Amino acid sequence: MFSNWFLKSFRILLLPFAIVYGLVIWIRNWLYDHNLLRSSSFGLPLICVGNLSVGGTGKSPMVEFLVLHLKHRYKVATLSRGYKRKTKGYALATDETTALDVGDEPMLFHKKFPDIPVAVGEERIVAIPQLLHDNPATQVIILDDAFQHRAIKAGLNIILTEYGNLFTRDFFLPTGDLRDMPSSYKRADIIVVTKCRDGITMQEKIDITEEINPLPHQKVFFSSISYGTPYHITNHKFTFIDDKTEVLLVTGIANPKPLKMFLEDRIQTYYMMPFNDHHIFTIDDWRDIVKRFNSIDSPRKIILTTEKDAMRFLKFRQELSGMPFFVIPIENQFLFGQENEFTNAVISFLDNFKQPS
Structure with missing residues (x-):
């Protein structure tokens, strides 16, 4: 307050x-x-x-x-700026692309809709012709x-x-x-x-x-x-949250308030590790998250993050695979x-x- x-x-x-x-x-x-x-x-x-x-x-x-x-x-395509990516200029998402290449939101679009072109470019007036050159049927x-x-x-x-x-x-x-x-x-x-x-x-x-x-x-x-049913970040198996689940909420989004309200309506206790919007997670961040998670004394506990944040965690795929790390999908209604x-x-x-x- x-x-x-x-x-x-x-x-x-x-x-x-x-x-x-x-x-x-x-x-x-x-x-x-x-x-x-x-x-x-x-x-x-x-x-x-x-x-x-x-x-x-x-x-x-x-x-x-x-x-x-x-x-x-x-035949639809998307074009974003690619905020907080490590690259510059025009880029088209491919199977080898990461969030560092195109940004978390375009990476999420590419993961959800691999059949449509997803491009980024700061100068859209330049990027649009390049996108049409790469995908003339758009x-x-x-x-x-x-x-x-x-x-x-x-x-x-x-x-x-x-x-x-x-x-x-x-x-x-x-x-x-x-x-x-x-x-x-x-x-x-x-x-x-x-x-x-x-x-x-x-x-x-x-x-x-x-x-x-x-x-x-x-x-x-x-x-x-x-909000939909949470799924594991690597194996995509679903889990269900109830009042006996304790959650460590990890977010790097501009407005986590709706997600916090969602959890408050469904569970008794959750903990939160907020990061700045579009934060690029490091291995030290991941170690801090694991340390905080291990400190929670509960037989039923999970780590929860948003789909956009998940795109920036996928580079730690090997470390994530053995953890109860789940992603909560969101949609517009x-x-x-x-x-x-x-x-x-x-x-x-x-x-x-x-x-x-």
């Missing part, structure tokens, strides 16, 4: 820097809006999944949802976290905003979490309020929609996170019966796509 109070107080003190940051962002957007900085279009559909803030709004589950629902109709590219990358003009922009931290109630970095102007939501075609709490009411849905104030052409959807409406909106965009003149 004290640490949260201290952090909030400290961020308020950084208000002058936040104002300067907001001014820089406003100037940059103004230059793009008035065509003083140019955006490029491509002759195939580009779907951008992004947000206006830093932190975990659920972009990876949304990209996975899109791939899962589109890959049987179209019909649609999903751009992961590219809403602020305005050098590329996507045909369909999907932005996510977290239920517990709506962009309408946020402020610029470093005082808040916004990395873009709140008004930039107007460039989106679809807005998804993610990570909604259990039992959100229709009245809340109406109130939040009115607060966002969508333009006539914009659609607003609501979704929550659903639309609320209020909106899944078909969302999917149909995306498919309608693709079916009616016209090449830019």
